[in-house]
Amino acid sequence: MRLSLLRQYVFTRRAEALPVHVPPRRSVPIKATSRGIAEPMRASQLLISTLKETPSDAEVVSHQLMLRAGFIRRLTSGLYTWMPLGLRTLRKVERIVREEMDRSGAQEILMPAVQPAELWQESGRWEQYGPELLRVVDRHQRDYCVGPTHEEVVTDLARRELNSYKQLPANFYQIQTKFRDEIRPRFGVMRSREFIMKDAYSFHLGEASLKETYQVMYDTYVRIFTRLGLDFRPVIADNGSIGGEGSHEFHVLADSGEDAIAFSTGSDFAANIEKCAALPAPLDETPERAAATQEMTLVDTPNAKTIAALVEQHGLDIVKTVKTLIVKAAEGVEGGLIALMVRGDHELNEIKAEHLPQVAAPLTMASDEEVRAAVGAGFGSLGPVGLKMPIIIDRSVALMSDFGAGANIEGKHHFGLNWERDLPLPEIADIRNVVAGDPSPDGQGVIDIARGIEVGHIFQLGTKYSEAMNATVLDENGKAQPLSMGCYGIGVTRVVAAAIEQGNDKGGIVLPEAIAPFQVAIVPMNAHKSVRVSETAERIYQELTAAGYDVLLDDRDLRPGNKFADGELLGIPHRLVIGDRGLDNGEYEYKGRRDAEATMIPVDTLMEFLVERSTL
């Protein structure tokens, strides 16, 4: 179509659609700063929908504050509108991600959000993925899904476009809306159904090249999260069925995080607790079982149904007690049940347990009735002695001596138990969560536990998709070889929530300068009366904007208290108050978002002062 025709068409359509409403001309034109953010910048022209009260359905701080600050509004469960203020922050996150991805040599593309079922059938995930995959049917009754991830599409792209080893390695990324039909969306944008993700996919001939790019992406992620101003940690993750060492998660540290991560106080080691190996004993203890010193006794413990009660009522050291948990066994195990034992002060790691071949996946605890039918006693009286089912004990349980356990008789426990004397030593496995103080699996230092929000994940996929979808290139010998793949994700929308989860106080949001909706808020005092104030505020605003700062001029007709409160709630790092009082002394008032007190700064030092205080 000729451009002139197109113009005419567009013009006509526009004229039809918008015949009446002509938006008022802005007094200052919209423009782009050096950061590329187009700015409405005058508060009176911006939708600043702040709430004084906390909406009742928001559970975590970041969600509460994002609603109160007018960053987001909920449409329905798991779906959110990004309001002007929130979008500014989101765009800044995207921008940093994009800049660093580009710097790493990755190429940006944009794939469709809606994907044909055929590709997913080819990879086998149409069946595997389950109800989290939102499936839709078009008018021709063809099946599609709304993409939760893009391995299939990108592998399809690669098999069409990549033919030769000479085109490799290649890394493609996009920043795009995904949809996962989460069973239970929660915490606002932290676990929503629709979200924005940066996902990258690299293609290689051979492992070495993959590992090289993987390392580049690891370094790129460190740069990204550092620039975002977040307290984060790369954490070893498990590759599951694919195997290998090639997976890291990036976690933002926050108490409300959904994941527990174990890290060493003596090295860089960090792992998701789900996957962190638990060594049998602390380093300063002998990893051998102490000799038996007590006789096995049968004790009446009618009121001791829990470990805590047992310890309380019978003076047992908690590390001399064991928990016996009965779960459904994998098919083929006689009786259908299996017992798992961990020390009284430890917790079963359900992921590890589920991976045991004898245990049914998903892990299912046996009901009280099932246990009574099989054992003759209920929860609280279970133990290994005479138990007629397979038993698997944790490594640390194997090292116990003189310990107490339920006797499989209602209201009775055995004390003074010893393996290989009173009962045979069962199969041993690592089935517990590591706890603070455990030795680090890398042999250096001890484990400490922190909570984290997973904001990034990098992964060496290998040839899983390329083989399933027949994506090959010719190598130097003219032979077709399957592509090795890596994939690298960052939850962009989740990053915003995580940043707020990490940065907040009574006043509201405290964002790093790199991603705050504005860097500087200018609050003129009494601007409607003092021409001097309003003109000065206007001038500073122009100067700072020209200098590349992202500035909000709060020209709203509100009382100062409202503006101060809003500025804090929004998390704007720098605040300048322009008032007659200060101007009489040749000063502006400055307050950093984290500062307890405001400081007066001489008018002519403003620029240097801001440069010094700015973290960008």
Add this chain to the structure above:
RNA sequence: CGGAGUAUAGCUCAGCUUGGUAGAGCGCUGCCUUCGGGAGGCAGAGGUCGUAGGUUCGAAUCCUGCUACUCCGACCA
């Protein structure tokens, strides 16, 4: 999917037990006053009480179905 709960004004909630025709605070509109930490006064707008049915002379209130949302659990890069 299992368990629990909620649904009344834009937001936070009261009213429901014991049925009698709709309330508060905040927010919003106008006017006045005020202007350095979410001011004050006056006047207003705004609700088919989630929805469908039932009981009743009469239902926000009692009963039943449905829907939406929230929380706990199982699930999950």
